[in-house]
Amino acid sequence: MRAFADLLDRLIYTRSRNTKLRLIGDYLRTTPDPDRGWALAALTGELDLPGVKPAVVRALIEKRVDPVLFRMSRDYVGDTAETVALLWPARGEPDGDLKLGYVIDRLLTLGRVEAPAAMAAMLDVLVADERFALLKLAMGGLRAGVSSRLAKTALAQAFDLDVDAVEEVWHGIAPPYTPIFDWAEGRIAQPTALDTPVFRPFMLAHPLEDARVDLADYAAEWKWDGIRVQIVRAGGQVRLYSRGGDDITGSFPDVAEAVTVDGAFDGELLVRGEVQGGEAASFNALQQRLGRKTVSAKMRAEYPAFVRLYDILFDGPEDLRGLSWTERRARLEMALPRFDPERFDISAVIDAADFDALEAIRAGARDAAIEGVMLKRRDSIYTGGRRAGLWYKWKRDPLTADCVMMYAQRGNGKRSSFYSDYTFGCWTEEGALLPVGKAYSGFTDEELKGLDRFVRQHTLNRFGPVREVEKTLVLEVAFDSIHESKRHKSGIAMRFPRISRIRTDKPAAEADMIATLKRMIA
Incomplete structure (x- = not known):
């Protein structure tokens, strides 16, 4: 120890x-x-x-x-x-x-x-x-500032290995990883995963920021608002992996059972809308399935999961990652008829004449399941991690609302001495303030000190670790989307809320109405 x-x-x-x-x-x-x-x-x-x-x-x-x-x-x-x-x-x-x-x-x-x-x-x-x-x-939860990828990179660097090779064999070997260290120290050859459904590193994208690209060189697809998933079938076994390499097969047995095609595929895990065979529902619907170790028949029926395929890494034992995106896309389209159409479809390429046209299409997209646009270089091979100039993500602009701080709670770790977690609300037609979300990011360290000072000086009540504050401070909250929710009294739930501005210039009475937020629901 x-x-x-x-x-x-x-x-x-x-x-x-x-x-x-x-x-x-x-x-x-x-x-x-x-x-x-x-x-x-x-x-x-x-x-x-x-x-x-x-x-x-x-x-x-x-x-x-x-x-x-x-x-x-x-x-x-x-x-x-x-x-x-x-x-x-x-x-x-x-x-x-x-x-x-x-x-x-x-x-x-x-x-x-x-x-x-x-x-x-x-x-x-x-x-x-x-x-x-x-x-x-x-x-669990060491919180040492070490990601899984960083730890694997340290292993690779310590023994002069390729980090993607480490990642590729990682999920086929259980802790304490003796075969990996035997390979690292030259006692055995690199372990293989021919008949094991192992995880391969995802190809990731850089934010587009303010750049523009030529659509002759880049293909555009929608960025769907589900969770990235890798489907692997080998040796008669099927695994579903999240972006972080976690095995999530148990949470989505209906998808796993429908996989009959050997290979490895990249896609977005989504839930269908209320209409049978309908389009993708919001992320809020998908959340009902995430993290569940067992999924009831009722849950499977109410929230039917499916995968929108993006890419193909392996077709059977054939490794296609060295092919261009254009070639892999053609292979994926050829493989699609072998999939169950109830559980799998393909992410369509956006038809846009040029970047200006694409920008207009993106600006008009407020579908509940669309998060933005992906731009993929047509000649890009599939390589793990982020590589400059190959793939870009162009997220849609966030929605914003002016909300009133209602409650605050101290954070953890280095924020344990500050009230850094804020619950905020908006007004009903009757003049009541109802919570609509909670945020603990988006502000600077200096702004955190000011918010903490406000909480301490304007506390009305204490409920254990939570303080109720005077309803006088307006926060401009940015969020990716908003959805109906039966779990919240306000009837709505925000996706990725964060504080974008502290509105000391605005009276609380002029903060937004819940009805205004409901009109933002896609």
């Missing part, structure tokens, strides 16, 4: 990407198996210890220290793991030989009944920073 605790501590306190890469690389080169593999699983979000969840940790600490003291400390520190690590009363001699591999193996083999006692016994013999590392491992 000592080496991993040191790594985690250093990662948290550096912002330099190159330094993070070096720290992880040094750890992976010098740490033996299986410890380094489990550390890599934790850094990439692939580690799940089901027997230890935040509620279990809170129950453990509240048996050892005063519960009120813990809750007050947690509110001040802003992080459960850090608070418990500092408050935990050690009851044994520190054990400097406690290995990360032993800790993970022990917690993985114990059920929900036995795991808490084992966890407490380990915390008793660790020092504060080791306790912090253990708690972060157990509860």
Whole structure:
């Protein structure tokens, strides 16, 4: 645990990407198996210890220290793991030989009944920073400023491997990734995935910003507002992967069951509208299906999922990623008749004479499922990650509304001392203010200080960690789209709300009406 605790501590306190890469690389080169593999699983979000969840940790600490003291400390520190690590009363001699591999193996083999006692016994013999590392491992979410891609890049750089090759074999190998390290250190050849439905890195796009492109060189497609998905069928198995490489097959069994074509395909996962066989519904409808481990027949019927195909990576065992977009598009169109038309269609190419015409088409698009336009260079090969000049995303301009701040809550981590999460509302016809959204981004650090000061000076009531404030501050809120919602009293829900401006110049009485927001629904 000592080496991993040191790594985690250093990662948290550096912002330099190159330094993070070096720290992880040094750890992976010098740490033996299986410890380094489990550390890599934790850094990439692939580690799940089901027997230890935040509620279990809170129950453990509240048996050892005063519960009120813990809750007050947690509110001040802003992080459960850090608070418990500092408050935990050690009851044994520190054990400097406690290995990360032993800790993970022990917690993985114990059920929900036995795991808490084992966890407490380990915390008793660790020092504060080791306790912090253990708690972060157990509860998930290291928050060390390390993405899954960065950790894999560190592995590739440490052993002089190609990061896309690492990504390609990653999902066919389970933690602690011993075959990957055997390959990295030259003991075996690169693992292959011929009969395994593994994830391949997505090709990503740069924002278009203010540039213009020639449509003779670029094809235009709609950017659909679902979730990017990769469908892979090999060896009789089917997997659906999210953009981050997470296996989401269990949430969409109706789509997986319909895949009969061997290969790997890139597309957008969507839900059909209320009319049977209708067009794509809003992202709000898709959210009803996301993250569910089991999906009922009723859920499948009410929110039927389908995939709008963008690209083809493999046709059976044939790797097509080295072909141009134009060639891959032709192959995708040839493959489409082999798919179930109820579950799969293809994203049409937008017919526009030139960029000005495309700009006019984009400006007029307010379909509930359209997020913008994709521009893809016709001669581009399919390559993982972002490559300048190949693909661009041209998102539609956001909608805006003037809303009134109603409630505020303190943030986490470096924002734990600031009221940085704001619930805001708009007016009904009767003059009541109803919440329409919540945002915690879009403002500068300096603006955050001013918002925090407003909350503290204009608090009306306290509800646990939440403060109700005087309804006097207007916030201009930007959002990608707005949809009907039965879950909210206002009847609407915003997609990606963020604060774009603080309207100290505008009286709260002049903020927008809920009826105005409802008219924005596509």
